[in-house]
Amino acid sequence: MRKVIVFSLLVVPPLLLLFWDSPPKEVLVRLRLPELLLSFGFGGSLAAAGGVFQGVLKNPLAEPYTLGSAAGAALGASVASVSGFPVEWGALSGGLGAVLLILFAFKLFSDPLSVLLFGVGLTAFFSALILFLYALFPVYTLQEALLFTLGYITPVSLTLALTLFLLSLLFTVFLLKRSKSLDLLSLGDETAFFSGVDPQKERLFLLVLSSVPVSLFVAYCGVVGFVGIVVPHAVRFLGFRRGTLLIPVSFAVGGGALTFSQWVARTVLYPTVLPAGVVTAILGVPLFLYILWRYTGVRG
Amino acid sequence: MKRVFFVFFWFFLLSLSVFGFDRVVSLSPALTDIVAYVGAGKKLVGVTVFCSGSVCRGKERVGGIVNPNLEKIYSLHPDLVIATTMTPKRDIEALKRLGLKVLVFRLVSLEDVVNATGKLGELLSGDEDEGRELLRRIREGALPLSRCLKGKRVVVVISSRPLYVAGSRSYLGEILTMAGAEVLPDTTFSAISYEALVRLKPDLVIFVGRGEFHPPGNFKVVRVAPSDDLLHPSPRILRGVEEIRRAICGR
Amino acid sequence: MLEVRELSYGILKGVSFTVPDGKIVGVVGRNGAGKTTLLKCLGGFYSYLGSVKVSGREVRELPPEERVKRVNYLPQDFYHPFPFTVYEFLSSTTGKRGSEVEEVLESLGILKFKERLLNSLSGGEKVKVHIARLLLVDPEIYLLDEPVAYLDVSVVPFIGRLVRELSKRGKTVLITSHDVGFLYSLCNLFLGLREGELSLFGDGRELLERSREIFGVELKAFECNGETFIKTV
Known part of the structure; x- marks a missing residue:
């Protein structure tokens, strides 16, 4: 049963995105295929990273969006694009810089809620800096900055989309090789240490590995929220609890979820195109609140 | 040889002005106005959702200025897409990758408006003086x-x-x-x-x-x-x- | 053999002692005296100053796979926000599977929880699951941090029997607890900490004699029907 659910989440959204309205071949190859690769790879990376962030920080509400590493990547990409550097490098340094800040907060604060609030602050700060930057350089319009902070997927060239997609797959395989550490860290640093892994090192390693593909996608699609938080919980709920299953299934379901959101974003108000991040927020926030309620209930 | 080349060149230019640009998509209400002003309103096949004038009546809508629907634009088979610098570069590039001709105009100063009018007049109605004429009329109106x-x-x-x-x-x-x-x-x-x-x-x-x-x-x-x-x-x-x-x- | 020389970390200041194999050591002290810190240092969890040697090898320098088999630790923190079944927990922490896991669960009387989610268990049941992890690893030195804090009285003697069996097999066990009576009846050696300094290393008689220094109150032992009770005076 659960395999059927995962399989349909994996297959139906891509088919919908590709073949809805039976597009001409040119549109299929040059617009929809890159769009699918972008949204599936981005959604998959976000969900896998969400699972990793939650596990290694032992925080059910963690993901690149809530903790500010996605916003960091977006800021880095914006800085790079106004100063003429490649956006990928900007996004990578922004995203990984934010990861270091998160690790610092994790050491500083002992409870998950404080770390989460730190992330909320970080996100607000980075988003404000992005808007400031766009106000500073009038070549960029404010609407563009808004779309960027809301997660707006525009098809890129097929080569670029394919490269990004393959990179996201590659990094998911790297994560998969480290899945044992993810399981152990999610049981607490002490249990992890006394089961033979170095918690500090593995945490840094896993956070960096999962943030690289997310940052690269953010450079092209902006910040998309709630996929990273909702999908791993849903996947665990379906019984894929251990890293060896959690990571690949999250990637598949997250990819399907963002692909579906992008399809909705393009279809629901046709011909107006919505930012995909708006759709994921509308669909994801109720589930997010449910998770919040459930976990505070368990702890209290 | 040179002469043959020139003949071909002139033939090429002629064919451009006679046959070129009959299906235009505008990604800016202001550019839509300009197209209407130069008398080429019926060549427009697609306009933004913001257009409300009579020139847009019955035209296909292709989304917003900053979030145009690329597929919709492509499905109209335009031979020219005109946009302003408000439309994100990524969308412009995606349209170009689809093999569409895209012209991007900056519309901020009076000179921008005059130049855009001149260029679109030349391209769409074969009239090179539309820009200068517009500037003259604006001067007259401002007096x-x-x-x-x-x-x-x-x-x-x-x-x-x-x-x-x-x-x-x-x-x-x-x-x-x-x-x-x-x-x-x-x-x-x-x-x-x-x-x-x-x-x-x-x-x-x-x-x-x-x-x-x-x-x-x-x-x-x-x-x-x-x-x-x-x-x-x-x-x-x-x-x-x-x-x-x-x-x-x-x- | 566990040899500790001039161990300092956090509140701990220059702690030195030696425990021969097979001893059961009760680690006592008031709240914040450094009991948990000491146990974690002995396991190599913190980068301490000084030296902690297990069978002649420095704990911090052991490769992780070997370290966990020499010395292992029962944590106090049982917050598990993510769903894991008991079996999944034990197999991913120890690498052991199948009948081996089941036998240990059976011996602790929690085989019925094998497929239950860890975060649906009560505090006492969680402690037992964590003890099962230690038994599966079966290190030379067991560090048990407050093993009876969450358990109801019916289970406490069971833990006592378990620890005695370990000691009989030549394992060294260090236990912290606020239940001095429980430790008094179980341990051969006592290690008293006072504000991070070693203030006692000796037998039960010494523990009672120096109790005022360690706890701030005097303790006395009473015999009743062959059992020993500890009372504050």
């Missing part, structure tokens, strides 16, 4: 304004909340400068504070925005009903200038 604006310090407010002004380097500011006004501040379009507005010490504030505007100082405010005639950087400004004249010089 009667000088009676009531000459030597006055003027600020053009296009939104009160936040306070957003069209400065001396915007098309609106340049037209008022033609009429002898001293337009402030020296900018294109920008958000300024109410305090900055007071410090500019304007003799006259022209408010063309929607909603309320409570002037923060003791200066004269003239309201001009906000309309696309004023806010589109396009030939509609001709009517806009007339609206300003009626509001300021009045009766």
Whole structure:
């Protein structure tokens, strides 16, 4: 049963995105295929990273969006694009810089809620800096900055989309090789240490590995929220609890979820195109609140 | 050999002007106005969701200015897509990858509007003088304004909340400068504070925005009903200038 | 053999002692005296100053796979926000599977929880699951941090029997607890900490004699029907 659910989440959204309205071949190859690769790879990376962030920080509400590493990547990409550097490098340094800040907060604060609030602050700060930057350089319009902070997927060239997609797959395989550490860290640093892994090192390693593909996608699609938080919980709920299953299934379901959101974003108000991040927020926030309620209930 | 080449070249140019650009998609309401002005409105096959004029009646809608629907545009098989710098580069590039011809215009200063009009006139109706003609008509329209604006310090407010002004380097500011006004501040379009507005010490504030505007100082405010005639950087400004004249010089 | 020389970390200041194999050591002290810190240092969890040697090898320098088999630790923190079944927990922490896991669960009387989610268990049941992890690893030195804090009285003697069996097999066990009576009846050696300094290392008689120094109150032992009770005076 659960395999059927995962399989349909994996297959139906891509088919919908590709073949809805039976597009001409040119549109299929040059617009929809890159769009699918972008949204599936981005959604998959976000969900896998969400699972990793939650596990290694032992925080059910963690993901690149809530903790500010996605916003960091977006800021880095914006800085790079106004100063003429490649956006990928900007996004990578922004995203990984934010990861270091998160690790610092994790050491500083002992409870998950404080770390989460730190992330909320970080996100607000980075988003404000992005808007400031766009106000500073009038070549960029404010609407563009808004779309960027809301997660707006525009098809890129097929080569670029394919490269990004393959990179996201590659990094998911790297994560998969480290899945044992993810399981152990999610049981607490002490249990992890006394089961033979170095918690500090593995945490840094896993956070960096999962943030690289997310940052690269953010450079092209902006910040998309709630996929990273909702999908791993849903996947665990379906019984894929251990890293060896959690990571690949999250990637598949997250990819399907963002692909579906992008399809909705393009279809629901046709011909107006919505930012995909708006759709994921509308669909994801109720589930997010449910998770919040459930976990505070368990702890209290 | 050279002669053969020239024959081909001329034939190529001719074929361009005769057969080229019959299906145009516009990603900007102002550009749509320009196309209508140069008499090529029926060549438009796609316009944005914001277009409300008669030229857009019955035309396909292709999404917004910053979020156009690329598939919809492609499905109309346009031979030319025109956009402003407001449309994100990524969308422009995606359209080019689809093999579409895309022209991007900057529409901020009067010169921009005139050049765009000239270029689109040349491309779509074969008339190279549309731009110069437009500039002449705008000058003509601005002249009667000088009676009531000459030597006055003027600020053009296009939104009160936040306070957003069209400065001396915007098309609106340049037209008022033609009429002898001293337009402030020296900018294109920008958000300024109410305090900055007071410090500019304007003799006259022209408010063309929607909603309320409570002037923060003791200066004269003239309201001009906000309309696309004023806010589109396009030939509609001709009517806009007339609206300003009626509001300021009045009766 | 566990040899500790001039161990300092956090509140701990220059702690030195030696425990021969097979001893059961009760680690006592008031709240914040450094009991948990000491146990974690002995396991190599913190980068301490000084030296902690297990069978002649420095704990911090052991490769992780070997370290966990020499010395292992029962944590106090049982917050598990993510769903894991008991079996999944034990197999991913120890690498052991199948009948081996089941036998240990059976010996602790929690085989019925094998497929239950860890975060649906009660505090006492969680402690047992964590003890099962230690038994599966079966290190030379067991560090048990408050093993009876969450358990109801019916289970406490069971833990006592378990620890005695370990000691009989030549394992060294260090236990912290606020239940001095429980430790008094179980341990051969006592290690008293006072504000991070070693203030006692000796047998039960010494513990009672120096109790005022360690706890701030005097403790006395009473015999009743062959059982020993500890009371504050």
